[in-house]
Amino acid sequence: MLKLNKSRKKLIIDFLIINLVWITAVFIWDILTGYNPTVEGEIRHNISVREVNDLNLILGGIFLGxxxxxxxxxxxxxQERLRKKSYGRIIFIYSITHILLTILTIFIVGVLSELIVAGEISKETFLEIRRFVKSSDFWRILTFTYIVSAGIILFQIINQKFGPGVLLDLLLGKYRQPKEVKMVFLFMDLKSSTTYAEKLGHVKYSQLIQDCFSDLTLAVNEFDANIYQYIGDEVVLIWPYDDGIKGAKCIKIFFRFKEYLQKRSDHYIQSYGFLPQFKAGINGGTLMAAEVGVIKRSIAYHGDVINTASRIQGLCNSFKEEFLASKLIVTDLAFYNSFNYSFIDNIELKGKKEKVDIYAIKQ
Structure with a gap:
């Protein structure tokens, strides 16, 4: 039996959802515009006009979706190519594409509908399609489909901006009141960032960070991480605790990110003169999640867990290690024994009364 990874499953689910949205939108269009009751009883090729209309709606929804x-x-x-284009250019190209695809859909639906109803395609079929494209009904449909299409893309952009699932949580007010949650936090930071920033200059350095985080996106999608925030050349990734621990996803993502950087080593060396390397610190546990802000709302996490993860990442240079973790994470990852965990020290972290056992993680 063919098994699909989560990223492919997500693409299939997104595809099916878009189909469902378009089928629903087409029937909403029918409700909004209505139909002429004087022709409801008319017969065409032994089929009522209303039945032909319903057939066109179903075919239109399926093909548009x-x-x-x-x-x-x-x-x-x-996405990577589009990120470098201006929004004006993207909107213009998408608008032209939308018009062409809508005309293509109308042509396909018209031909198939006539083939199903009459059993054959005549010259009159193409003349009817041509007349329809020139009518005011076509422009109304084109406007309606453009609004639906733009709405879908706008929702995806906003959802991507907040992070998968966060927009829905905000809409539902899930974290309007602070709630206790258990999460994994992975802090990743560019090594020798100050040196590189001085060497490259702020423009080139900014392009470097963009390239690195674009490559990181591939690993984020693969291991179902959520990007909590970007802080300069640092990124914070999060998972619900059990989800991050399962299959050691919260560990594998770091080494997969390194692989993606290595695959593009020629690009980085030619563009910036070196292959960027990152250091990471990870911790997990129970903390509070709450919706914060008025003008710009987001879901924020408060507690010792996130501060400890940041402190652990800050120790990488001191111990000359690229990946450090707390004892809790290492203990819970013991079942997925695909990495080497070595005890570093029992450290008193800044702001904490109790010392924390720190481990290094290697492949």
Missing amino acids: TIFGFLNLFIKNK
Whole structure:
């Protein structure tokens, strides 16, 4: 039996959801515009006009969902290229593409509908499609489909901005009142960042960070991480505790990120003169999650867990290690014994009364 990884499953689910949205949108269009009751009883090729209309609606929803579903997948695969384009250019290209795909859908639906109803395609079929494209009904449909399409993309952009699932939590007010949650926090920071920033200059250095975090996105998607925040050249990744520990995803992501950087080593060396390296610190446990802010809302985490993870990451240079973890994480990861864990020291971290056992993680 063919097994799909989570990233592929997510793409399939997104594709099916987009199809469902378009089918629903088409029937909403029918409700909003209504139909002429004087022709409801008319017969065409032994089928009522209403039945033909329903057939067109079903075919239209399916084909719009399929075509724009594939367009959505294409856009996701080209995110890196699109990121470098201006929004004006993207909107212009998308608008032209939308018009062409809508015309293509109308043509396909018109031909298939006639084939199903009449059993054949005549010259009159193409003339009817041509007349329809020139009518005011076509422009109303084009406007409606553009609004639906833009709404889908806008929702995806906002969801991507907040992080997967966060937008829905905000809409539902899930964290309006602080709630206790158990999470894994992984802090990753560029090694020798100050030296590189001075060497490259702020423009080139900023481009370096963009490239690194673009490569990180591949690993984030693969291991179901959420990006909590970017802080300069540092990034904080989070998981619900059990999800992050399962399969050692919270550890594997760091080494996979290194692999992605290595694969593009020629690009980094040619563009910046070196291959960037990151150091990381990880911790997990129970803390509070709450919706914060008024003008710009987000879900924030408060507690010792996140501060400890940051402190652990800050010790990497002192111990000349690239990846450090707390004892809790190492203990719970013991079941997934695919890495080497070595005890470093029992450290008194800044701001903590009790000492913390620190471990180094290696492949």
